[in-house]
Amino acid sequence: MQPLRFTGRTLEVLDQTQLPEHEIWETCDTYEGVAEAIEKMKVRGAPAIGATAAYGIAIGAQQGSELSKAEFLPFLAGVCERLAKTRPTAVNLFWAIKRMRGLIEANAELEVAQLTELILAEANLIAEEDVRLNKQMGQHGLPYIPDNARILTHCNTGSLATVDYGTALGVIRAAHEAGKNVTVYADETRPYLQGARLTAFELHRDNIPVTVVTDSMAGYLMQQGMVDLVIVGADRITANGDAANKIGTYSLAVLAKHHGIPFYVAAPMSTVDYELETGASIEIEQRSADEVVFIGGKRMAPEGVPALHPAFDVTPHELITAIITDRGAVERPDTDRMAKLK
């Protein structure tokens, strides 16, 4: 199940806030609509956000097709700016926008219609690449997944978080396809429950055995010897190998370290931000407290009580056994070893 369908003029987005109960496709026919779909987490997952933003720029370009050449370039700059403001942490968003800006600059001499066509082709290319790179990542990850591995994962890093196949779930999928008998514990991943709602949904549909656990059960599972490895995705990886990912990931990394369990991060190279030296510079998105306090529309904590909602945390590279990318895996990641992938 792919989360995006580009029709050439509009982008259809599977509203992931409604899954698995309802399968609702929302049509975005303006770049503003695309931006809002990202902000409201109807589409989520770093690679999927990157591709969605690229399509957002393509739709924006089409919206500007009646503009003069002189008006078109500033208009496109505004489109890019709007999309860049949707979510701050996942770097794939900025990576995709930067790639589009580069394309626009390099072809600034072209007529509006021709440039629009190029932009559209580039958005399709980004989406196609994502699937190919995920499959490569799956192959690079294979050696780290032993037969009969019992794998703990967090959030959703599968088809729904990418254009297709997935990052960490792509590695699990590759191991399953290679005939390894893997079983998965899916952290439910509060507050959005991407693990219970999306990861369980994807894996169950693909007949990969999956069991849902609350985030608080991870330590217990490891203590009981029920977890052979942890694999997660990333929203941004810095030059030294620090990795921002869904809130709760850092806790898992500390727990894995304490129990001597390998902890892997799987992400495409578009997630690596060589411009930031360490994870300390990553901006952590602080989302609405209501997203913590309300579950399924029902208020759980009493009125007047505040809640925190950092959407991500940063796992320092010392806690990461290997970062698995489409260009290969980096064991014991640090600045030097990460630089070799560049």
Place this chain on the structure above:
Amino acid sequence: MQPLRFTGRTLEVLDQTQLPEHEIWETCDTYEGVAEAIEKMKVRGAPAIGATAAYGIAIGAQQGSELSKAEFLPFLAGVCERLAKTRPTAVNLFWAIKRMRGLIEANAELEVAQLTELILAEANLIAEEDVRLNKQMGQHGLPYIPDNARILTHCNTGSLATVDYGTALGVIRAAHEAGKNVTVYADETRPYLQGARLTAFELHRDNIPVTVVTDSMAGYLMQQGMVDLVIVGADRITANGDAANKIGTYSLAVLAKHHGIPFYVAAPMSTVDYELETGASIEIEQRSADEVVFIGGKRMAPEGVPALHPAFDVTPHELITAIITDRGAVERPDTDRMAKLK
């Protein structure tokens, strides 16, 4: 707010599964009703369960008041057996039942009416003692709570988990009453959300600043230097100082260790089970997967996907900075130091 009201003939139980939305008091006029209130977690928290079971036996004794003396003792034995089968992990349940059985044995010569009266008085005594011991625990815990402490806690260990005042929350309450400027992060505590629903409710009502976080945020808070200490309750503490408590506690203890943050357990002596040498012998209650998968009556994971629901985990004594009891605190608990409290 106390969770229990004994009227002399019936026990009124505040249905904590409905808080904070609805304040519903359920009247139990049979020991079976009391047993079901414990099983369904309408009343929960180790000390509250102990007192509730004692009242259950008192109600049972009243139900048997028409029996002959020869029938009465076996009937009471059956009442005790039924109540002992409600939940396996919290030892206070067995402690209270054992205390009642001792009383019954020691007074087996009495007439039915007299024995019933004694049982009733003993149940009231257990409840009264609980409040007094909690306040003593609060005083013994005071030295461990610095002024301006930012405290992380898990589950609910307050008035609602006891007859009144609380264990870990009793220590926090004592610090607040002593004029220390404490602030609390309440883990929401999936799957039952006792932290978001009950701890936030109690502290907010008592004007102790509280902020709700998801269980998965604990590591992030510690990493950011936002937590000065962790304090939790316990459902059973073994002779060596290992402590069973709500699922997720063990993860917090590992995280606290990793960050050099003190980790305290507060529990009355009735929670200490000297008959078990280590936590490895504690039976961990495995509850229904539906309690994980459904939130507020709504299914979150797709149908057909299993979930785990261990209700507790065990924190080894090596991870505990001190165990705070009504008889005093045991720093760096181990078998020798725990034995001195006996």
